[in-house]
Amino acid sequence: MLSDQSLARVRDLKFKQLLVFERVATLGSMHKAAEAVHMTQPNVVKIVRQLEELLQVTLFERHSKGVRLTVFAEHLLARIRPMLGDARALSEELEALRSGEGGQVAVGTLISASAWLLPESAALMKRRHPKAGLLIQEATNDILFPMLRVGELDVIVGRLPENPGEGVEMHAIYDDELMIVARASHPLSRQPACAPEDLLDYPWIVPSNSSPVRKQVDRFFRGRDLPIPHNQIVSLSMLTNLGILARSDALAMLPSVAARPLIQVGVLFEVPIHVRVPFGTIGYSLRADREPVPAAALFIGILKEVGARAQATGGVPPAG
Structure with a gap:
């Protein structure tokens, strides 16, 4: 059962305080939070201080680049989200x-x-x-x-x-699969077929390590006793990836439903490796x-x- 003091704190909590706190905690900055909730930064600081006084804890540690959550703030954030x-x-x-x-x-x-x-x-x-x-x-x-x-x-x-x-x-x-693609005028487009080791001669656009596509790229090369391409551009942006492909000799693995329409209109071509990579x-x-x-x-x-x-x-x- 809550004590009278705890009940009083809960009763005095305001939704705006929790909303502002969540934005500060998520964005790591009083300034960014103020922009997100359409308030001035002094008002955001004031609301955070009111919340700290009400809960009788310190929620943030200030530093030059913004704020850092205390253990109290981490617990509060997990509860209110x-x-x-x-x-x-x-x-x-x-x-x-x-x-x-x-x-x-x-x-x-x-x-x-x-x-x-x-x-x-x-x-x-x-x-x-x-x-x-x-x-x-x-x-x-x-x-x-x-x-x-x-x-x-x-x-x-x-x-x-x-x-x-x-x-x-x-x-x-x-279900989808991955296709190895490049720009339509890529040097590999002039070859009737190519071997997996030929793909190491070019830059690769790969997503971050946590992406399932990245795991399939690594598995493709390791499964053929080849090194992971060292010449990499790490990007999760499809628009950026397409722009890089169009302007360079880079290669990438794309989901087939995304790649096929671009192959059909002549923007990309499928590298003639004759391998289908399962995606999921x-x-x-x-x-x-x-x-x-x-x-x-x-x-x-x-x-x-x-x-x-x-x-x-x-x-x-x-x-x-």
Whole structure:
């Protein structure tokens, strides 16, 4: 049972204080938090001090580049993030009820979905439901799944991980493979075939170590007793990667559903290595303990429809 003093502290907590605290803790800066919540920096500092006085703890240690969380702040942040996520979901549900089909869906995505499945689905969503908002964030699984669990994201679209952790349910849409690609006028395009060791002569665009594509790149070379390419550009940005491919002799592994349309229009070509690299199952992930907000439910239906349409036309193989 809470003591009278603890009850008094909880009663005096204000939602704005927790919201400001969360932004400061997440962004690591009073200045950035002030911009995010549309307040002046002195007001943000004042609110943080009020919260520290109320809780009788120090939440942040100031340094030249921003702030560092104390152990008290880490515990508080872990407690309030799910609450703030639920508050956001409630706001979206009320907005959807008020407007008929409005609200917003927060989508996390990986490079495996950001070039085809997500753009196709987002475009169809806006055509059918123009009042619904889409907030899209591209990152890796180690960033996206914690955000999903606390309600900062409604859905994650991309390659389904082998172990997403507790509290997550995954839904398959289609299976994909990786293709080794380069610009259409690449020197390798003049060869009828090439060996895996030939690929070491060129720069490689690879994602970060935590990406499943990166693991497949490393496995491709190690499985053939070849060294990992040392001439690397590490990038998670599909747009940047395509720009680099177009302007250099770099090579990359891309999901086939992203690469094929660019090969068909003559932007890229598939390196004649005659090897198919398995990638995994593409789909979407949700929180297991909560129904999607109305806008998210609409978007999930569209994801399924786009995937089913592509399977029917032979664009992608079914999952499984």
